[in-house]
Amino acid sequence: MIEPSYPVTAHDYSSDAEELGSLEDALEEAPRGALVVSGIAVGLLMIGWLGMYFLVFLPRGPVG
Amino acid sequence: MAINEDAILKSELRWAIVVGGIVAVILIAILYAALAMHINPPSNREYVDPKTLHLSAEFTEANLGTRVDPNGQVVARLIATQFEFVPNCIVLPARTPVTMRITSPDVIHGLLVSGTNVNTMVIPGYVAQVHTTFTKTGDLLMPCHEFCGLGHSQMMATVRVVPPAAFHPGPGGRIACGNRG
Numbered sequence A: 001m002i003e004p005s006y007p008v009t010a011h012d013y014s015s016d017a018e019e020l021g022s023l024e025d026a027l028e029e030a031p032r033g034a035l036v037v038s039g040i041a042v043g044l045l046m047i048g049w050l051g052m053y054f055l056v057f058l059p060r061g062p063v064g
Numbered sequence B: 001m002a003i004n005e006d007a008i009l010k011s012e013l014r015w016a017i018v019v020g021g022i023v024a025v026i027l028i029a030i031l032y033a034a035l036a037m038h039i040n041p042p043s044n045r046e047y048v049d050p051k052t053l054h055l056s057a058e059f060t061e062a063n064l065g066t067r068v069d070p071n072g073q074v075v076a077r078l079i080a081t082q083f084e085f086v087p088n089c090i091v092l093p094a095r096t097p098v099t100m101r102i103t104s105p106d107v108i109h110g111l112l113v114s115g116t117n118v119n120t121m122v123i124p125g126y127v128a129q130v131h132t133t134f135t136k137t138g139d140l141l142m143p144c145h146e147f148c149g150l151g152h153s154q155m156m157a158t159v160r161v162v163p164p165a166a167f168h169p170g171p172g173g174r175i176a177c178g179n180r181g
Helices: A016-060 B005-035 B050-055
Strands: B065-068 B074-081 B084-086 B089-093 B097-103 B109-112 B119-122 B128-133 B138-143 B156-162
Touching: A016 B005, B065 B089, B074 B089, B074 B109, B084 B156, B097 B119, B119 B128
Parallel strands: B074 B097, B089 B156
Antiparallel strands: B065 B074, B074 B084, B097 B128, B109 B119, B109 B138, B138 B156
16 A cells, blocks of 8 residues: 555544544634624724714714 | 633624624714704705796896895805806805705706715705805815716816805895905
């Protein structure tokens, strides 16, 4: 049998339990990362909206 | 943060509270602008016959432009037509409540005054009316912003906002760009 010259698995875990443990560790970080990304996106959107409101919209004066 | 259903629900609840707070802030800002700063979309339901504007009491050629009414109200009357505003320059005082009344004899037009919140559509058969107070002086561009035909891009006028001390209406309370009193 010819041995492949590349790794057949990304990680060589010695047991299923170790692999599941690593997977759980990675998944535990996922919600925090999603909150950070969405928080930055929504935060930038709000800064833009409030900037337009206070620096452009209100100084342009009353209308009706 | 453990990856279980409780943690996910808690995370979604926190996010819902944040989004609810953002919506509340935006609504409060809009209400503040409307109620305290008097910034509202111009709305006026008033009909006029577009076929006889030149015969109407208000929008005859001699009555167009800026006039100070006997009660002190500054009113500018304009006609938006393909492809110009009549008159194409109006004088208005800064830091003074003014009213602009505009109508069209032909197609739908629109106007905005650059650097201000003045922005309205001008629809044949209706009189568009905008109340505002200009905060800055200078020549402000007023283009048509509703595509009205081949000459649309050439359709623009000037709003000359002058300091109140330089606003001197002539006889009959009239004032025009070539005549600052």
